[in-house]
Amino acid sequence: MAKPKIKEKRWTVDLEKKIQEEHFSNKERYSFNPNSEKEIFVIDTPPPYPSGTWHIGAVAQYSMIDVIARSQRLLGKEVYFPWGVDRNGINIEFTVEKKTGRKMKTYDRAEFLDLCREEIEKYTQEMRNIAKRVGLSCAYDQEYLTDAPDYRSVTQSIFIDLFKKGAIVEELRPNLYDPVEGTTIAEAEVERLSRKTKLVDVRWSVTGDSKHEPVIISTTRPELICACGIVLVHPDDSRYQHLVGKSLDLPLPTAGRSKSVEIKAHPSVNMEFGSGVLMVCSFGDQNDVSVFRELGLTPFQAIDLEGKITELGDSLSGMLVLDARKKAIEILESEDKIENLVERDQEIPVSERGKNPIEIILLKEWYVRQTHIQERMKELSNEINFIPSRNKQFLLDWMENITIDWPVSRRRWYHTEIPIWYSEDRTKVVTPPHGTYVQPWKDSPPSDSVVLDRETCKELGKYEDLKSELGSLEGEEKVFDTWMDSSNSNLYVSGYLSNPKLFDRAFPTGVRPQGKEIVRTWLYYTLLKSTLLLDKPGFANVWIDGLGMDPWGRKMSKSLGNGIDASSVLECGFGGRTGSWKIKGPEGKQVALQAKKIGSECFRFWKAADAQVGDDFQINPEQIELRYFGVLTKIFNVGRFASQFEFDGDLDTIPDDLENEDKWILAEFSDLLEKAKTGYSELDIYTAAQGIKTFSTGVFASHWLEMAKTRLYNDDASATWTLHRIFRDLLSILSPVCPFFTHHLSTTLYEKSSVEIDVFPESPISDTKSWTDITESLVDFNSVVWKAKKDAGVSLAAPISGHNVPDSLKDIESALVSMHKLED
RNA sequence: GGGCCGGUGGUCUAGGGGUUAUGACGUCGCCCUUACAAGGCGAAGAUCGGCGGUUCGAUUCCGCCCCGGCCCA
Numbered sequence A: 001m002a003k004p005k006i007k008e009k010r011w012t013v014d015l016e017k018k019i020q021e022e023h024f025s026n027k028e029r030y031s032f033n034p035n036s037e038k039e040i041f042v043i044d045t046p047p048p049y050p051s052g053t054w055h056i057g058a059v060a061q062y063s064m065i066d067v068i069a070r071s072q073r074l075l076g077k078e079v080y081f082p083w084g085v086d087r088n089g090i091n092i093e094f095t096v097e098k099k100t101g102r103k104m105k106t107y108d109r110a111e112f113l114d115l116c117r118e119e120i121e122k123y124t125q126e127m128r129n130i131a132k133r134v135g136l137s138c139a140y141d142q143e144y145l146t147d148a149p150d151y152r153s154v155t156q157s158i159f160i161d162l163f164k165k166g167a168i169v170e171e172l173r174p175n176l177y178d179p180v181e182g183t184t185i186a187e188a189e190v191e192r193l194s195r196k197t198k199l200v201d202v203r204w205s206v207t208g209d210s211k212h213e214p215v216i217i218s219t220t221r222p223e224l225i226c227a228c229g230i231v232l233v234h235p236d237d238s239r240y241q242h243l244v245g246k247s248l249d250l251p252l253p254t255a256g257r258s259k260s261v262e263i264k265a266h267p268s269v270n271m272e273f274g275s276g277v278l279m280v281c282s283f284g285d286q287n288d289v290s291v292f293r294e295l296g297l298t299p300f301q302a303i304d305l306e307g308k309i310t311e312l313g314d315s316l317s318g319m320l321v322l323d324a325r326k327k328a329i330e331i332l333e334s335e336d337k338i339e340n341l342v343e344r345d346q347e348i349p350v351s352e353r354g355k356n357p358i359e360i361i362l363l364k365e366w367y368v369r370q371t372h373i374q375e376r377m378k379e380l381s382n383e384i385n386f387i388p389s390r391n392k393q394f395l396l397d398w399m400e401n402i403t404i405d406w407p408v409s410r411r412r413w414y415h416t417e418i419p420i421w422y423s424e425d426r427t428k429v430v431t432p433p434h435g436t437y438v439q440p441w442k443d444s445p446p447s448d449s450v451v452l453d454r455e456t457c458k459e460l461g462k463y464e465d466l467k468s469e470l471g472s473l474e475g476e477e478k479v480f481d482t483w484m485d486s487s488n489s490n491l492y493v494s495g496y497l498s499n500p501k502l503f504d505r506a507f508p509t510g511v512r513p514q515g516k517e518i519v520r521t522w523l524y525y526t527l528l529k530s531t532l533l534l535d536k537p538g539f540a541n542v543w544i545d546g547l548g549m550d551p552w553g554r555k556m557s558k559s560l561g562n563g564i565d566a567s568s569v570l571e572c573g574f575g576g577r578t579g580s581w582k583i584k585g586p587e588g589k590q591v592a593l594q595a596k597k598i599g600s601e602c603f604r605f606w607k608a609a610d611a612q613v614g615d616d617f618q619i620n621p622e623q624i625e626l627r628y629f630g631v632l633t634k635i636f637n638v639g640r641f642a643s644q645f646e647f648d649g650d651l652d653t654i655p656d657d658l659e660n661e662d663k664w665i666l667a668e669f670s671d672l673l674e675k676a677k678t679g680y681s682e683l684d685i686y687t688a689a690q691g692i693k694t695f696s697t698g699v700f701a702s703h704w705l706e707m708a709k710t711r712l713y714n715d716d717a718s719a720t721w722t723l724h725r726i727f728r729d730l731l732s733i734l735s736p737v738c739p740f741f742t743h744h745l746s747t748t749l750y751e752k753s754s755v756e757i758d759v760f761p762e763s764p765i766s767d768t769k770s771w772t773d774i775t776e777s778l779v780d781f782n783s784v785v786w787k788a789k790k791d792a793g794v795s796l797a798a799p800i801s802g803h804n805v806p807d808s809l810k811d812i813e814s815a816l817v818s819m820h821k822l823e824d
Numbered sequence B: 001g002g003g004c005c006g007g008u009g010g011u012c013u014a015g016g017g018g019u020u021a022u023g024a025c026g027u028c029g030c031c032c033u034u035a036c037a038a039g040g041c042g043a044a045g046a047u048c049g050g051c052g053g054u055u056c057g058a059u060u061c062c063g064c065c066c067c068g069g070c071c072c073a
Helices: A013-023 A056-074 A090-100 A108-132 A148-164 A222-227 A286-295 A311-316 A320-336 A371-381 A388-398 A463-469 A483-485 A489-493 A500-506 A518-535 A568-572 A599-611 A621-643 A660-681 A685-713 A715-732 A741-748 A774-792 A807-820
Strands: A038-043 A078-080 A082-085 A138-145 A168-178 A190-204 A215-219 A228-233 A247-248 A260-265 A277-281 A338-351 A359-368 A385-387 A428-431 A448-453 A459-462 A511-514 A537-545 A579-584 A590-595
Touching: A013 A108, A013 A247, A013 A459, A013 A741, A056 A078, A056 A511, A056 A537, A056 A568, A056 A599, A056 A660, A078 A489, A078 A590, A082 A108, A082 A489, A090 A108, A090 A579, A108 A138, A108 A568, A138 A148, A148 A168, A148 A483, A148 A489, A148 A518, A168 A311, A190 A222, A190 A320, A215 A222, A215 A277, A222 A228, A222 A277, A222 A311, A228 A286, A277 A286, A286 A359, A311 A320, A320 A338, A371 A388, A371 A518, A385 A388, A388 A518, A448 A463, A459 A463, A463 A621, A483 A518, A489 A511, A489 A518, A511 A518, A518 A537, A537 A741, A568 A579, A568 A599, A590 A621, A599 A685, A599 A741, A621 A685, A621 A715, A621 A741, A660 A715, A660 A774, A660 A807, A685 A715, A685 A774, A685 A807, A715 A741, A774 A807
Parallel strands: A038 A078, A082 A138, A228 A260, A385 A537, A511 A537
Antiparallel strands: A038 A511, A168 A359, A190 A215, A190 A338, A228 A277, A247 A260, A428 A448, A448 A459, A579 A590
């Protein structure tokens, strides 16, 4: 018996970290070769948005995407697992504003962009570190940044293509608008908050009929009375039919508009709400918008870009919405026009990022048309395989709810610029050629730009040639919604525009992995793009994971203060460091958790084997350690044990004189290989990981190893071959889940790292059934004997009599006799 | 209000018309058996959220309800 080749007595986080650092010192380790002969598999990695710390739930999701990448490599594919960082957007603008205490618009634009770029770079480095720490096998040497010229030029080129196709329009429309941040937002960015508002019952008088009793209209937005275009009652509401056709005087002073409005019947009125009479203003909510559109009314511009009431509001003009509301109530009160006033809870729409109440105002913006193409999108999404299939419903539900086109222009700065210059007479536009990143707010068009007719989008000629006819150009100052960039990620990583040959092979993109919380944004917009641009489904597979929940079963979020920082888990156990977490629960409850050692391998194993894809998963570091570190220790020790038995022969050639008990475990192992292969192929990590865990700690370690021990000590060839063949291949199929762990064991024992294996291990036994049929009785028999020894108070190594090997186990009788020291 | 998911020993969970209802952690008892005490073996512990229905038989299927979560109006 030789000394074990594996020196370490156990797996430690210190060892893990050492391996990790060596691992990524080779920068090309996980490079992507687009010219490979292998089948190409592109993963549309969600580019993380750098914002300080990385959330443990997100890191859990990424580590499972890595399991997909690694398992696809193991299945023989050329995998592109891109490393991208999403850096555009309002978040970094907020961060810089907060840090410097100055609002964006007080800066010079170029100066502000520099500050953003510097700031985001700091956070980006932190992301790269965590990505490597958790073992993501990304092509780091091919990193992409969404704010880099090459990425932004793709966004701009796609915009121009869609514009030429008529899929993008510029129009004056009612828009969701955040007055505090001064920018348009999309439906997908709207959130609802419950707030206390005053519901005011206002008395309106019938025009030219002072004898008529006043009409009561309930509203939460009296400041918008100046924008009222019509008053509606329900056609079935018998209380008000006599009013239809009459007019009402506006109860507040206005300027520059008629002082009264007509009353009409309309089915959208809720008879139960308030008095059952509804004033429709431009624009109090989405219903107002559709009523204005339907009845062809001319909207009023009651709120300006700063969120202040316009001159329309007469004495309210210049006031912020909330102040104007207060003042409006005061005026109404002083004129005795308030019938009743109650405080109530109301769900109001706010912007997701700034939590500011949203106004709907008329703005000239760029829109990606989407309402016309929902049916086609639905057809194309039927060609995509959703994992798990039920999560497709999130997408379908959202598509049902699309009511307006997607406004993509924003009045912000650290985003991709809209690549357009306008001619002096505004009838023509200049657009840059494909692949050129432009900043129209400060640059002139590149010389090879083209001129388009603004209405028809037809190409009129080269910019060079038409320059003189355009007059002085004005560059567009607006930028794109960041989803306009993010929704190109699959096109970008699949080689769209940059590598047509690759694109041909790689599109639709292999898999889009993502969390279910961004189905309505990232997934939806990406599919919209591929439908509009290529009329194709964007992906072969969409893999939608659940959310990380706290130990109380609630979603982890900043606002609840129940999040766990990724590095506290990954570094737990490094250099003797322990982890402790205090996690706030509902109603002031709090739980304190502690762990001694976790690290990336334990964490990944837990996520892979403990939660089905798409299910929400509770993250409890204490449980992760308790349930999975022991599994690692167990497998590590099997390796250490195996490493004392030298095997010089060829592990790939199956000996023809295998013992029966070895055939049995090889059969069990063959079944596991089959199961893991199917699991990995179908992106079902859970089944694969569970199977590996159960096999390695169960029948393999507890039953077969005990049976084979004696023979191993006696250098039995069959036992040694079986042990090493299984352990080597076991490491290979575990490597997608625990790359550092298996890398260490496989390089020490078999000279080749399991993370480099690109052929899925072959089953050593083909007809497994006759052997696996005995597993149950074998496990039972062992239990019976062990229990008998225990009851008799003898050691497990002591001989025992009176136990006969059952008929079903006759094939391995001698192994059982020597294992248990059975005597007659 | 709508959609989706879930409710199984103290905790987390598997399963799915007939099982002795799976496993893990915890608890308790025994064992340092030459890989592993960061182990091993064993024991206790569950009227499978409630009420109805289908069925010879329901924890499983159906309906309603209750509770929790997420998403959306």
